[in-house]
Amino acid sequence: xxxxxxxxxxxxxxxxxxxxxxxxxxxxxxxxxxxxxxxxxxxxxxxxxxxxxxxxxxxxxxxxxxxxxxxxxxxxxxxxxxxxxxxxxxxxxxxxxxxxxxxxxxxxxxxxxxxxxxxxxxxxxxxxxxxxxxxxxxxxxxxxxxxxxxxxxxxxxxxxxxxxxxxxxxxxxxxx
Numbered sequence: 512x513x514x515x516x517x518x519x520x521x522x523x524x525x526x527x528x529x530x531x532x533x534x535x536x537x538x539x540x541x542x543x544x545x546x547x548x549x550x551x552x553x554x555x556x557x558x559x560x561x562x563x564x565x566x567x568x569x570x571x572x573x574x575x576x577x578x579x580x581x582x583x584x585x586x587x588x589x590x591x592x593x594x595x596x597x598x599x600x601x602x603x604x605x606x607x608x609x610x611x612x613x614x615x616x617x618x619x620x621x622x623x624x625x626x627x628x629x630x631x632x633x634x635x636x637x638x639x640x641x642x643x644x645x646x647x648x649x650x651x652x653x654x655x656x657x658x659x660x661x662x663x664x665x666x667x668x669x670x671x672x673x674x675x676x677x678x679x680x681x682x683x684x685x686x687x
Contacts, residue, residue: 512669513587513619514602516632522613523631523652531629532658538626539661543668574623585625593618595666597659598651600632603644607637614649620669628662 523531594601600616608614612634617627632649640646654662 512593512673513590514593514617515588516614516616518608519613519615519631522633528631528652531631532655535628535630536658536661538628539658539665541624541626542620542628542665543661587619587622587625588617597654597663597666599635600630600649600651602647602649603640604637604647605644607639607645608634608647610634610636616649620665628665 591602595618614632614634616630616632618630619625619627630651632651635648635650637645637647653659
């Protein structure tokens with residue numbers, strides 16, 4: 512997932528946390544709306560589905576073109592493996608980060624809709640990963656119930672989507 516972070520010179524204030532949560536509520540709502548549309552049950556009428564397929568393809572193309580125009584100035588950061596939960600985040604950084612340091616972390620869940628979910632993150636620790644990088648463990652401040660529930664749903668659907676995109680591994684060998 513594309514992600515970026517920037518250090519903060521002090522912990523976020525409650526007003527900053529509230530403002531960020533309000534902004535995230537809008538981004539999460541939009542991202543989940545796309546997920547809900549993609550996972551909604553399709554009509555049982557195969558003829559209707561077949562007739563609507565070209566229209567759906569054209570709408571997807573229009574949406575992709577409009578998002579390309581709208582976000583042409585927004586360059587996504589490089590994708591990286593991230594472990595994400597409601598209360599913590601773990602990622603790999605090129606250098607260690609100081610424990611207790613606060614960061615503003617941006618996670619981009621969609622290539623087309625390039626608005627990030629932004630999180631304040633307190634570095635809980637960094638450990639060498641053995642490959643020249645550092646595994647950074649960050650703690651996330653508590654979210655309101657509504658935003659936390661939306662964030663949890665988005666994490667779940669994103670994990671499912673990414674797992675579905677991985678190539679299937681073929682087991683070679685004999686069965687016992």
